[in-house]
Amino acid sequence: IASQNKATGIQLLTNKEPEDTKCEACEMGKSTRLPFQARDPEHRSKEPGRVLHTDLCGPMQVDSIQGSRYCMPIVDEYSRFVTMYFLTSKDQAADLLLECITMYENTLGYGVQTIQADNGGEFTSNYLRNKLKEKGIKLQTTVPYTPEQNGIAERMNRTVVDRARTLLTHAALPIKYWQFAIAAAVHVTNRLPTNANNRRSPYELWTGKLPDISHLRVFGCRAYAHVPDQKRRKFDPKAASCIFLGYAMEQKGYQLQDETTLKTIVSRDVSFDEALLPKKPAVAQDIIQSKGEDLHMPQTM
Structure with missing residues (x-):
């Protein structure tokens, strides 16, 4: 303030402290989170099925007609293709993830390399860690309270839930139909062009074929x-x-x-x-x- 002639009565110090000197009181009172850098496209997986992102969404406010309380998207990093699972309890997450990995390996003919998940107990259990270790798969989990590190799966959860909510609202169906709505939203999402894929659909990158959408119909009709x-x-x-x-x-x-x-x-x-x-x-x-x-x-x- 004094150096800019905005106030009087302040004596400037002649010996300045180094610029990298930290004020402990300021650090304690003004600490903020470090910014997250945008993902480098060069670090994105170069082929389908190598890197999978997953997250657990729920419990929902009501059980679905089928009895489910949670949904778990498994998103392929390369194509953004989504495989959705529905769970009655968190205990099922590990086995369903392993089931999906086996299905992908049988379909693609090669193994999954990395699983990215949050720090929830369903993904950090010794049971899942040991199973993944046997398959030679690396498990990457987020730092606690840092969902941004699992952004692909978190964003997909938001996308499909928002679309499912819209489908239910348009069809005037009760919330207990949420599992049908989420499954329908995923089916359509996999066939829609996306900016993450340079306006190509997850289905196209996953299968190498353009999707046929002639079978799509209005939900709830x-x-x-x-x-x-x-x-x-x-x-x-x-x-x-x-x-x-x-x-x-x-x-x-x-x-x-x-x-x-x-x-x-x-x-x-x-x-x-x-x-x-x-x-x-x-x-x-x-x-x-x-x-x-x-x-x-x-x-x-």
Whole structure:
């Protein structure tokens, strides 16, 4: 202040302390976190399946219809392709991660090198450490209270939960359908171009093929599932009225909920009315239908 002639009555010291001298009181009273540097693209994995990032999200505010309380994305660093697992308890995380590693190794023909996770007990247990050590896989965990070091998985959790929340809101479905919504959000996310991939989709980088998105439908819309001959009599309806809940993970079909029995089914022979959301209030329904053309179309997978 005195050197800039902004005040009087201050005598300047002639012997200045070295610039790197620390004031202990200032350090104790003004300490802040060091900035995080942007990831260097040169350090990014050069092929799919080598480096995986994971994180546990939950517990959710209500259990899903399937009984799950948590979800765990496993994100491939190279492609950003996501494999999502749903858990009833944290104890399942280690075994599901090992299951995913084995699946990737069988699919790609080579081994995973590194797992990046947070410092949670489900990822730092001796059981998981020993299993990864047997496979020659390096486990990198974050410093406590530093989620930024696991940013890829943390960001993916936020992305898919935000999209799932939007799907539930648009379809006017209760929160207990969150597992269906997250699975559907992941299915779509894997097929969307992303800036992290220079506007290419995770699916393209993971498989080497462009994604076919002709099968995508409006989450929560009316669907009519064909009833096989073996399950109906002569004058029974040939289709069941259902709600579309996403895409089967282990089968080539659509996940639906029968509106009469409330049972969840998987079917490939489905006709959709995407302008009709059965759980949407009538007033909102009229607005939706007035904005679009007739979207009633059959689709098989």
